[in-house]
Amino acid sequence: MSKNWTRSLRDRLQQEIPMEHLLPDTLPKYVDSYVYLFGVLTLAAFVWIILSGTILAIFGPDWWHVSPVGHFFNSLHFWSIQSFFFFMILHLWAQFLMAAWRDGRHFTWIGGWLMFLVSILAGLTGYLSQNNFDAQWIAVQGKDAMNAAGIGGFFNLLNFGQMYSLHIFVLPLILILLLGGHLLLIRKHGVVEPLPPDPKSEVRQG
Amino acid sequence: MKQSNSATPDRQVYANSRFEQIPYDLVKEMTWAIVGMGALVLILAGVFSTPDVPMLTAKQVASQDPMVLVNTELSDLASTGEIAQYGPPYNHNNGSVQAIGGFAPQTWLGVTIPVNSAQDNVLNPLQRLAAINPAVSSTLSQWRTASGRTQQAWIQAVQQQLPKATIHNGRLILPQSGTNLGPVPAMVNDYLALANSGLLESAIDAHNGPAPELDRTRSLLLLQGKADHIYAGKLNMKGEQWGIIKETGNYPGAVWLWFYTLLYQIPPYSTAANADLLVVLTVLLVTAVLVFIPFIPGLRSIPRRLRVYRLIWRNYYREQEGQR
Ligand code: HEM
Numbered sequence A: 001m002s003k004n005w006t007r008s009l010r011d012r013l014q015q016e017i018p019m020e021h022l023l024p025d026t027l028p029k030y031v032d033s034y035v036y037l038f039g040v041l042t043l044a045a046f047v048w049i050i051l052s053g054t055i056l057a058i059f060g061p062d063w064w065h066v067s068p069v070g071h072f073f074n075s076l077h078f079w080s081i082q083s084f085f086f087f088m089i090l091h092l093w094a095q096f097l098m099a100a101w102r103d104g105r106h107f108t109w110i111g112g113w114l115m116f117l118v119s120i121l122a123g124l125t126g127y128l129s130q131n132n133f134d135a136q137w138i139a140v141q142g143k144d145a146m147n148a149a150g151i152g153g154f155f156n157l158l159n160f161g162q163m164y165s166l167h168i169f170v171l172p173l174i175l176i177l178l179l180g181g182h183l184l185l186i187r188k189h190g191v192v193e194p195l196p197p198d199p200k201s202e203v204r205q206g
Numbered sequence B: 001m002k003q004s005n006s007a008t009p010d011r012q013v014y015a016n017s018r019f020e021q022i023p024y025d026l027v028k029e030m031t032w033a034i035v036g037m038g039a040l041v042l043i044l045a046g047v048f049s050t051p052d053v054p055m056l057t058a059k060q061v062a063s064q065d066p067m068v069l070v071n072t073e074l075s076d077l078a079s080t081g082e083i084a085q086y087g088p089p090y091n092h093n094n095g096s097v098q099a100i101g102g103f104a105p106q107t108w109l110g111v112t113i114p115v116n117s118a119q120d121n122v123l124n125p126l127q128r129l130a131a132i133n134p135a136v137s138s139t140l141s142q143w144r145t146a147s148g149r150t151q152q153a154w155i156q157a158v159q160q161q162l163p164k165a166t167i168h169n170g171r172l173i174l175p176q177s178g179t180n181l182g183p184v185p186a187m188v189n190d191y192l193a194l195a196n197s198g199l200l201e202s203a204i205d206a207h208n209g210p211a212p213e214l215d216r217t218r219s220l221l222l223l224q225g226k227a228d229h230i231y232a233g234k235l236n237m238k239g240e241q242w243g244i245i246k247e248t249g250n251y252p253g254a255v256w257l258w259f260y261t262l263l264y265q266i267p268p269y270s271t272a273a274n275a276d277l278l279v280v281l282t283v284l285l286v287t288a289v290l291v292f293i294p295f296i297p298g299l300r301s302i303p304r305r306l307r308v309y310r311l312i313w314r315n316y317y318r319e320q321e322g323q324r
Helices: A005-016 A034-059 A068-097 A106-128 A133-148 A160-189 B026-048 B058-064 B066-077 B117-132 B135-145 B148-164 B184-197 B200-205 B217-223 B226-234 B255-265 B275-291 B299-306 B314-323
Strands: A026-028 B021-023 B166-168 B171-173
Touching: A034 A068, A034 A160, A034 B026, A068 A106, A068 B026, A068 B255, A068 B299, A106 A133, A106 A160, A106 B255, A106 B275, A133 B217, A133 B226, A133 B275, B058 B066, B058 B184, B058 B200, B058 B217, B066 B117, B066 B148, B066 B166, B066 B184, B066 B217, B066 B226, B117 B135, B117 B184, B117 B200, B117 B217, B135 B184, B148 B184, B171 B184, B184 B200, B200 B217, B255 B275
Parallel strands: none
Antiparallel strands: A026 B021, B166 B171
16 A cells, blocks of 8 residues: 555644644743843844835836836835844854754754854845945845855846846745744754753752 | 762763752743843933945946046956956956865856956947947947957047046047947046946846846856955945945944954965965864864863963852862
8 A cells, every 4th residue: 555645644744743833822930031031022123024025026127216106115125134134143142142952953043053154145236236326236246256266156136037036936935944943943853942051050950 | 980879870960950059040030131222222322323435336436436436347348357357256267266275166167157357347238228228239230240459449449548538428539439439438438428327236146037126146247356445445445444344433343353354464464365265274274173062171160270260260269179
């Protein structure tokens, strides 16, 4: 009898990450610090990036230069990005200081770094999609580093069409996929446990 | 730590359930985070807005710093300019090829974006102008029928006079005229006229395949040198001023690239001819170390030594240690 792929996928999900773990209504008591909010706030800022970016994409790349409403949506996009990176970097440092890659969570950490790197590319292509002097300057200044690294020949900062399509479709798609993986891994493993009480402190554990 | 549960032998105990639980509402927390973040970015956008300085155009250069455009045109025409000498991916020279010993990734893919600055930036656009203004045709045919040596001699003769030349009403006024200049003064005037009309960029990019307005590589390369630097300098955006990560005005730019841009400011990077390659490799190396830190003994213990985690989980440790 051949295996039922659908049933095995369902069983697998059920086993790896049951609903109660995916959408928890309780958390361990040690989850008691504002640093846990950094990831959530990064995600919230990402939601606003997508929303404001979608409005900008709907009306096209010239709209916000001529319409005050468009300019406001561009500002919304810009400040969502600044907030996104601000909280992502705090989140990254917090995860570092907690050594949150422990107990099998290394892919959560590595995937987090991938998201950081893809976000940098998304930021770069975003600056290059602006059709203003910032874009022009970053393109001509940045091209030498891309060329020196050997990728300028196919990742051409001076090619607006390429930068724009990477920025509004390809990179956000990759980010969303990686983010989905990040969140699933987080819930699969549960929140990282505190490090064992310090071996040097007077009170030792067990 | 990961003992299996006898009821479901193939399933590990969910680590979190070994700890005392407190009530939590994930969906509510996420919703409020989105609402709160929305308020924050609305306020930031409303109060601070965003900068939007228009692109620098050849028309603007022709009216504000016409000599810069003339110099660029002539060095492009003579193939002595930065881009003409650049090397891959634009052409086969090596003026801007960066290497560490024999390691030069810049050359690996060869010329994938061919740029011939004399043809692309000067002669082709003038050719387009000739379709509108037939006088340009005879100027160009005088140029085309001359030998390479003669062409270079003409250009050099004009270049020698440039320090004392002026531009009046969009026309180049040289201290001395003469046949040793060939058609070059006329080509300069035609080029200035094309730039002043606002059509120069389109005339350059018109050769870029089916959708030239989407790929402005060649017209951007025309202004990438002195013209862009003068304009960027006026806006405090140059590298020395940390400009690459800064937007125009006092706006934060890509501040998350601080490490990357910092390297350019310090030796050995700040003085190296292959700074870009060195910086890129350093950043890749440091990033790789951070990505794989969970597997690097010593480094992965840094957080343990820093002891900031004691602060993050302070209530937990207080309770744990109080119990004993
Ligand atoms: C797109 C950007 C990112 C988003 C939206 C995001 C979101 C989140 C969220 C919501 C959590 C759970 C709550 C929390 O601990 O804050 C989390 C956990 C985690 N994140 Fe991220 N993250 C991002 C980038 C990163 C980066 C750059 C890293 C590090 C390189 C990282 C590493 C981790 C780790 C290791 C955990 C697990 C922590 C634990 O088990 O307690 N994330 N992330």
